[in-house]
Amino acid sequence: GCGGSTGNTGGDSTDTGSAAAGAPTDDSKCADAEVFCIGLVTDTGKVDDKSFNQSAHEGAKAAAEQLQGYYKYIETQDAKDYAANMQQFTNKKYDVVVTVGFLMTDATAAAAKASPDTKFIGVDQGYDATKVTEKNITGLVFPEDQAGYGAGYLAGLMTKTNQLGQVLGLEIPPVQKYAKGFEAGAKAANPSVKVATVYHPAGDNAFNDPVWGAGQAKTQIQQGADIIFGAGGNTGNGALQEVAKSSGAGESKFCIGVDTDQWDTVPAAQPCLITSAEKLITKGVTDTITTAKDGAFEGLQTLGQAGLSDFHDFDAKIPADVKTKVADIVKQMEAGTLKTGVTL
Amino acid sequence: MSETSTAAQPSPPAEPEPREPRARGGLLAYLIGHQSGVTIVVALLISLAIGWVIIWSQGVNAPYAYETLVREALFVDGSFTRTLQKTAPLVLTGLAVVLPLRVGLFNIGGQGQFATGAIFGAWVAYATGGSGFLGALLGMVVGLVCGAVVGILVGILKTWRGVHEVISTIMLNYIVAGVTFWLVVGPLQAESSKTSGIPQTEEIPEAAQLGAVGGVPIGFAIAVVLAVACWWMLSRTTLGFKFNTVGANKSAAGYAGISISMITVLSLALGAGLAGLGGALEAEGTLHRFEPAIVGTLGFDGITIALLARANPLATIPAAFLVGMLRTGAAGLQFATQTPALPSGITPEIVDVLLATILLMVSIPVLGKWLFRSRADKVSVASTSWGN
Amino acid sequence: MSERTPEPPDVHTDPQAAVDVHLDTSQEHLASVVTNEAILELPPEQSGFGEGVVGEVLLDIEGLSKSFGSVRANRDISLSVRRGEIVALLGENGAGKSTLVNQIFGLITPDTGTVAIKGDATPIKDPRDAIARGIGMVHQHFQLVPVMTVAENMVLGHETTRGGGVLDLAAARTMVRELSAKHGLAVDPDTEVEDLPVGTQQRVEILKALSRKVDLLILDEPTAVLTPQETDELLAVMKELANSGTSIVFITHKLREVLAVADRVYVLRQGAVVGEVATKDTDAKGLATMMVGREVVLSIDKSAASPGETVLEVQDLHVVDDRGLGAVNGFSLSVRAGEIVGVAGVEGNGQRELVEALAGMRKVVSGRMALGSLDLTRANPHQTHHAGVGHVPEDREKHGLVGTYSIADNLVLNEFDQAPYAKSGVRQFDAVRENAEKLREEFDIRSSGVMQTAGSLSGGNKQKVVVAREMAFKPKLLMAAQPTRGVDVGSIEFIHRRIVEARDEGAAVLLVSAELDEILSLSDRIAVVHGGAVVAEMDAKDADRTEIGRLMAGDH
Amino acid sequence: MAAWVQKNRTTLGIGLGVLVAAYVFYYAKHDIAPSMFGAAWGYAIPLVLAALVGVIGERSGVVNIGIEGQMLLAAFAGFFGAAYSGSMIVGILAGVGTGLIAGGFLAWTTVRWRMDQIIAGVVLNIIATGITSFYLKSGEILPGVIPNVDVPLLKEIPLIGETFFSGRSAIALVAILAAVVVHLALFHTRWGLRTRAVGEYPSAADTAGINVERLRLVNVTLAGSLAGLAGLYLSMDASASFERGITAGRGFLALAIMIMGAWRPLRALVMALFFGFINAVASQLQLTGGFDVPPQLTGTLPYVATLVVLAVAAGRVRGPAAAGQPYVKKDQ
Ligand SMILES: Nc1ncnc2c1ncn2[C@@H]1O[C@H](COP(=O)(O)OP(=O)(O)OP(=O)(O)O)[C@@H](O)[C@H]1O
Ligand SMILES: Nc1ncnc2c1ncn2[C@@H]1O[C@H](COP(=O)(O)OP(=O)(O)OP(=O)(O)O)[C@@H](O)[C@H]1O
Numbered sequence A: 001g002c003g004g005s006t007g008n009t010g011g012d013s014t015d016t017g018s019a020a021a022g023a024p025t026d027d028s029k030c031a032d033a034e035v036f037c038i039g040l041v042t043d044t045g046k047v048d049d050k051s052f053n054q055s056a057h058e059g060a061k062a063a064a065e066q067l068q069g070y071y072k073y074i075e076t077q078d079a080k081d082y083a084a085n086m087q088q089f090t091n092k093k094y095d096v097v098v099t100v101g102f103l104m105t106d107a108t109a110a111a112a113k114a115s116p117d118t119k120f121i122g123v124d125q126g127y128d129a130t131k132v133t134e135k136n137i138t139g140l141v142f143p144e145d146q147a148g149y150g151a152g153y154l155a156g157l158m159t160k161t162n163q164l165g166q167v168l169g170l171e172i173p174p175v176q177k178y179a180k181g182f183e184a185g186a187k188a189a190n191p192s193v194k195v196a197t198v199y200h201p202a203g204d205n206a207f208n209d210p211v212w213g214a215g216q217a218k219t220q221i222q223q224g225a226d227i228i229f230g231a232g233g234n235t236g237n238g239a240l241q242e243v244a245k246s247s248g249a250g251e252s253k254f255c256i257g258v259d260t261d262q263w264d265t266v267p268a269a270q271p272c273l274i275t276s277a278e279k280l281i282t283k284g285v286t287d288t289i290t291t292a293k294d295g296a297f298e299g300l301q302t303l304g305q306a307g308l309s310d311f312h313d314f315d316a317k318i319p320a321d322v323k324t325k326v327a328d329i330v331k332q333m334e335a336g337t338l339k340t341g342v343t344l
Numbered sequence B: 001m002s003e004t005s006t007a008a009q010p011s012p013p014a015e016p017e018p019r020e021p022r023a024r025g026g027l028l029a030y031l032i033g034h035q036s037g038v039t040i041v042v043a044l045l046i047s048l049a050i051g052w053v054i055i056w057s058q059g060v061n062a063p064y065a066y067e068t069l070v071r072e073a074l075f076v077d078g079s080f081t082r083t084l085q086k087t088a089p090l091v092l093t094g095l096a097v098v099l100p101l102r103v104g105l106f107n108i109g110g111q112g113q114f115a116t117g118a119i120f121g122a123w124v125a126y127a128t129g130g131s132g133f134l135g136a137l138l139g140m141v142v143g144l145v146c147g148a149v150v151g152i153l154v155g156i157l158k159t160w161r162g163v164h165e166v167i168s169t170i171m172l173n174y175i176v177a178g179v180t181f182w183l184v185v186g187p188l189q190a191e192s193s194k195t196s197g198i199p200q201t202e203e204i205p206e207a208a209q210l211g212a213v214g215g216v217p218i219g220f221a222i223a224v225v226l227a228v229a230c231w232w233m234l235s236r237t238t239l240g241f242k243f244n245t246v247g248a249n250k251s252a253a254g255y256a257g258i259s260i261s262m263i264t265v266l267s268l269a270l271g272a273g274l275a276g277l278g279g280a281l282e283a284e285g286t287l288h289r290f291e292p293a294i295v296g297t298l299g300f301d302g303i304t305i306a307l308l309a310r311a312n313p314l315a316t317i318p319a320a321f322l323v324g325m326l327r328t329g330a331a332g333l334q335f336a337t338q339t340p341a342l343p344s345g346i347t348p349e350i351v352d353v354l355l356a357t358i359l360l361m362v363s364i365p366v367l368g369k370w371l372f373r374s375r376a377d378k379v380s381v382a383s384t385s386w387g388n
Numbered sequence C: 001m002s003e004r005t006p007e008p009p010d011v012h013t014d015p016q017a018a019v020d021v022h023l024d025t026s027q028e029h030l031a032s033v034v035t036n037e038a039i040l041e042l043p044p045e046q047s048g049f050g051e052g053v054v055g056e057v058l059l060d061i062e063g064l065s066k067s068f069g070s071v072r073a074n075r076d077i078s079l080s081v082r083r084g085e086i087v088a089l090l091g092e093n094g095a096g097k098s099t100l101v102n103q104i105f106g107l108i109t110p111d112t113g114t115v116a117i118k119g120d121a122t123p124i125k126d127p128r129d130a131i132a133r134g135i136g137m138v139h140q141h142f143q144l145v146p147v148m149t150v151a152e153n154m155v156l157g158h159e160t161t162r163g164g165g166v167l168d169l170a171a172a173r174t175m176v177r178e179l180s181a182k183h184g185l186a187v188d189p190d191t192e193v194e195d196l197p198v199g200t201q202q203r204v205e206i207l208k209a210l211s212r213k214v215d216l217l218i219l220d221e222p223t224a225v226l227t228p229q230e231t232d233e234l235l236a237v238m239k240e241l242a243n244s245g246t247s248i249v250f251i252t253h254k255l256r257e258v259l260a261v262a263d264r265v266y267v268l269r270q271g272a273v274v275g276e277v278a279t280k281d282t283d284a285k286g287l288a289t290m291m292v293g294r295e296v297v298l299s300i301d302k303s304a305a306s307p308g309e310t311v312l313e314v315q316d317l318h319v320v321d322d323r324g325l326g327a328v329n330g331f332s333l334s335v336r337a338g339e340i341v342g343v344a345g346v347e348g349n350g351q352r353e354l355v356e357a358l359a360g361m362r363k364v365v366s367g368r369m370a371l372g373s374l375d376l377t378r379a380n381p382h383q384t385h386h387a388g389v390g391h392v393p394e395d396r397e398k399h400g401l402v403g404t405y406s407i408a409d410n411l412v413l414n415e416f417d418q419a420p421y422a423k424s425g426v427r428q429f430d431a432v433r434e435n436a437e438k439l440r441e442e443f444d445i446r447s448s449g450v451m452q453t454a455g456s457l458s459g460g461n462k463q464k465v466v467v468a469r470e471m472a473f474k475p476k477l478l479m480a481a482q483p484t485r486g487v488d489v490g491s492i493e494f495i496h497r498r499i500v501e502a503r504d505e506g507a508a509v510l511l512v513s514a515e516l517d518e519i520l521s522l523s524d525r526i527a528v529v530h531g532g533a534v535v536a537e538m539d540a541k542d543a544d545r546t547e548i549g550r551l552m553a554g555d556h
Numbered sequence D: 001m002a003a004w005v006q007k008n009r010t011t012l013g014i015g016l017g018v019l020v021a022a023y024v025f026y027y028a029k030h031d032i033a034p035s036m037f038g039a040a041w042g043y044a045i046p047l048v049l050a051a052l053v054g055v056i057g058e059r060s061g062v063v064n065i066g067i068e069g070q071m072l073l074a075a076f077a078g079f080f081g082a083a084y085s086g087s088m089i090v091g092i093l094a095g096v097g098t099g100l101i102a103g104g105f106l107a108w109t110t111v112r113w114r115m116d117q118i119i120a121g122v123v124l125n126i127i128a129t130g131i132t133s134f135y136l137k138s139g140e141i142l143p144g145v146i147p148n149v150d151v152p153l154l155k156e157i158p159l160i161g162e163t164f165f166s167g168r169s170a171i172a173l174v175a176i177l178a179a180v181v182v183h184l185a186l187f188h189t190r191w192g193l194r195t196r197a198v199g200e201y202p203s204a205a206d207t208a209g210i211n212v213e214r215l216r217l218v219n220v221t222l223a224g225s226l227a228g229l230a231g232l233y234l235s236m237d238a239s240a241s242f243e244r245g246i247t248a249g250r251g252f253l254a255l256a257i258m259i260m261g262a263w264r265p266l267r268a269l270v271m272a273l274f275f276g277f278i279n280a281v282a283s284q285l286q287l288t289g290g291f292d293v294p295p296q297l298t299g300t301l302p303y304v305a306t307l308v309v310l311a312v313a314a315g316r317v318r319g320p321a322a323a324g325q326p327y328v329k330k331d332q
């Protein structure tokens, strides 16, 4: 056809996209050893979700740039298409396929078995070592509880009302780990603190209901909470934005983001956003892809990093002793000397 | 007496003949004789043209995009089977809307009915899966029954308490979503998933999974058989006559001795039962377990399909196939059209845009009028009984 | 066949005589039922209008044609109406009367031809335009919003407001009261229309038309749902209006009314004007012949009844209406095989609820009804039908037919699941079709075929479909409610004949009608209802029209 | 007046009872009650606006199941209009304008082209889903906020003032106002009388000289502006972002509210509040803790409560008789 193999009519493009200069411009030669191709499949989310899909996407994109590779993604529409979507990449002999989200655990393991020549990175996926024996797969997991714990610790020290709130997405393990870590951290910093917790009830929009999140944040503020932890994709973001709009935002009321540094992804939350309980998915994905290019994965499970993101404008407003205490706690967790005590 | 009075009578003036297109030669006559078919083809062409413009405005070659869409849905290895697999539940959720619609009821509870059938069907197929196909069969029956129970609830609320089916089906969608989610993170969660926390039930044993025979998924075959059965029931049986009569004229149905309450409940039970069966088939044939995501938008797609099919059970098959095909091909389309200039490719939402234009074009009564300069045919399938 | 009454000539062998007989009684009827005799007795010359008076031509129609698809509803119609004149339009069902007047009112756009009002021949765009040009219309089907009050309905489209579009309902009520006093048509402005008996609804319709300034009033079958008393009221109002200069176009199937009020008559057949005549130059026979194109037997020819055993036994029946109010209050009656019992009564006295209860369509509160030895008090329509009750419902469009179904399907509407129309739940279309072909022939249902949809039939033919269905299975009891409402004289003749035949074949017939003429001419025995109970029962031989009218009005 | 009280005594009785209960709760549990009432109203605002769209449409004889799509399109247009232009005003105009256009689309297809009304609504919903996700660009932010308005005097009323008249955005006030205005207009003005006639029995309206098609076209189109406001509320007020499917089924809930409210604006307002309140209760059960009911189940409470209330109390209410049917003149 007149559109060439990719159907692009834009003609010769000025490469601002994923491929760096000298990198392959299409995926026809992925099978070649010297051409490095990265694919990514989301779990019924979009790569612009301001949350883990986006972070993973950015990580993969960054890896492609650094490694002079080629990168493409597919946004899954239907949970039943996981396998088919991964197959799009394996058919073209992509070198690495990143699958995002713990719902894809089983599908990714199955794909790894079927396509031994492709390496699979499952973000947020924990594999059962008794069932998964392949070497071309690793689950990239993050200690969300530690990030939550750090954030909770900070909040416990900062609260004036001794009342904290959490607005959460669906009640599933990654979210629960954040939430329980947050509560544990807060209690550790301030035993008299109360943490009000609310999960989105159910439905396919649990992570995509900012209006609900905002409403919950409003209620919690009215009931005395002065720091709100929003953890649940756009639902949580709604809560952050609500706090940012409330009177006293940034003075007496604060919010804490999740997953990525939401100072960047949710600018509307900046008036109240003291920090984000972050798991470094972007970095984790980039690093793991690099490992994959260089050779074998470290193991069935790759542990990513989690922690608190920068305080940005609030750096000056947070008392120095608070910062020191929090930094100390984070260090202890990283060193493994402090356990969050979170179990599901 | 009759002799005298009728003898004098001139032959009765002929009543108007039904409007029939004047005989004209050749292709035109043929086209006019097949108006609705032609209208649909033209509607499809217009929709494709609109899609063309949208795709083109994204900087992508439209023929290539369409070609990819079709190739990825039908001609790539295994994709035809996958399209049929996607079509199967859509036929059933379409029928779930069609059957009540024929009685004048608008069932927008396909989502909930499907999920109910899926979770209990999956669970039963797992529990009895050791017995092989029997287990699968049992799962289907349970799926059907559980879906039907939801439908019966709607029907009873309607006939007994006058609760509008639109309200109750919407509410039940939410209620089912909550309850099924609770079940898969609680009582029915798979043992192995308890540590990872993945909300899913146990995997159905292989023996009770539904595969494909010669590339045709068993679920699809069942769906097609049921669509034909529904068509036969509606057009050939006395039960179908009852359905249609209640839908066409409730007062006359009551006069004719048809129990309106019974037919109301039955149509919802059958419709919802088919949606529930769809859920069970999907669990047994595709995911091999229940996960909340199994429902996707299948229930709502059922509305689109029923309307595309103009409430004709047979027509749900091509309508569902169209939707299934577009949805199957969409991922491949995005994959194939990603370039540095358009990093996102043509996103799968293009399918919704295409479906909406197709439904719009197919349903505009004036399209036929513009095409044939004839009276607008009434496309009324749904709106007759709203609010009663 | 009939040896009961020696006086009338043998109508069986001499249809001409039958017409004459009817005409005689018809004159008597006129005298006895028309109350406002003062107006009616004025000859046209003295009333100042009618022939010979050269009034302004108010309505002038030239070469009007209208087709619906292949149906030519109006063909090259020309007519004119002068100021103060009452012009009647006569014609069989489907002759094109409604189509014609709907074009005058702007509801239908003519294909060709002109309608000039007071010399202004610009086409009438829509009803709004028609109203503005001084046309008022009472439509064949009520054009009232059922859930709104009388006052609201009356002002709809020309509301008085208190600035800012706020409705002034007080003014509307006052207007209703004044108008109803002026024309002597009593209505309560605050009642919701759906709660009113049909006769009163028709009154509202008429007042609504009069609530605006009208030069030309069109009345499309306004008397079909009126009692004789109400009809007389209306006829009096019409005369009065005409005297004060309003022109009236009047459509009716009742020749008596035409002769009573109209100055001139246009007769339509198959969409064309086939005759124009001044009422003083014609009589009922002449009109009927012009209308149908043949001579019509206007009176029933029937032998004396030879009643057998009791078929229907109703004892102390109580039934409530849709709003839960008592409608049938202690109704008792028995009907024997081979006799026609007519239930006479002003509409709204529980007849509808009675029939529905007997047909199993409405719950019985207390009392008992039995068909022979079979207790049907708690039966549903299905059981009632299979016990042998045929039921011609009052509202054929609503209950009797499914408009979107073919004639054939409608003819098996309550037998569709019985052999031979169904075998183990599967419909047998050949049998359905055969049955339809047979009944179409037998009952002279005029249609292009048995697969034509029932909704596209004319009123008379719709009624024939229902009658055919209910008679075809040879019911033990035939209940016919208002069987000839809105039906043209030709069809009335036919339906009456079939009812008598059913009786002669041994069926018990319960005839419910607001049409006193129909009751008197068909029944063997008459029960007068008032307030939901039988207030008098008599042999038809002894029935006295005035006496029955008095009983119907509740004077007993 | 007395007659009116007599006629509506059940409604009045229940209303009074609910009001008393609300105040008792307000004073007894002052720590959580005000926020719960606030949450209830916050939840109800878009539902009220959207339900009014449904009421106006059906009262005019046009079933609108495309409200969800209208809201979604308006939320999209409003958000991006504001984000790209840098002006909230432009965003609001874009949102309301889009609501009008979407209303106009529904009106034109159903009234002029006599397309099946359900189909037209479904088409609108799919189009909205498709377009708003297809063209979504992530990472935009609003240039400002829709200001809160306190109503002097009214805001001093305990409970009511706090809930409705202070700390609420202009859109929330418009929602109340719209419910009142539409109610008064529907039942006390010429427009209302004609609209109801057109929705009940269009041929009666036609023969009374009312242009049925035009009234339907105008009403359905203008009602779109309320759908526009409801959409704006979601993306520019309640949250400050547009997300795919941000309406989250609220357009359908609004239909349920409309029916629960018996096609009457003020009753729909009350029903929306009831629904919002049960939602607040469901959240509060999680917040307060101590209940061993999983959130997935408490989350179903509003829907269960709705069904129970309808099954027990509401019974059959009749909608406008002509809703759903295109008006076909005699000779068309
Ligand atoms: N809208 C329509 N579409 C098609 N045919 C129509 C339409 N309206 C009327 N007709 C046909 O036109 C003819 C004349 O109908 P019309 O209603 O004018 O008769 P009518 O004289 O008023 O009869 P009736 O005495 O039953 O009221 C009939 O054959 C009828 O079937
Ligand atoms: N679309 C149509 N096609 C064919 N016939 C029609 C159509 N619409 C109406 N008719 C027939 O035209 C006639 C006139 O229609 P209209 O609505 O004026 O009723 P009508 O004349 O008052 O009815 P009736 O038959 O009870 O006198 C009716 O007999 C009706 O059945």
Ligand SMILES: [Mg+2]
Residues within 6 Å of the ligand: C093, C094, C098, C459
């Ligand atoms: Mg007619």
Ligand SMILES: [Mg+2]
Residues within 6 Å of the ligand: C097, C098, C099, C140, C220
């Ligand atoms: Mg007529």
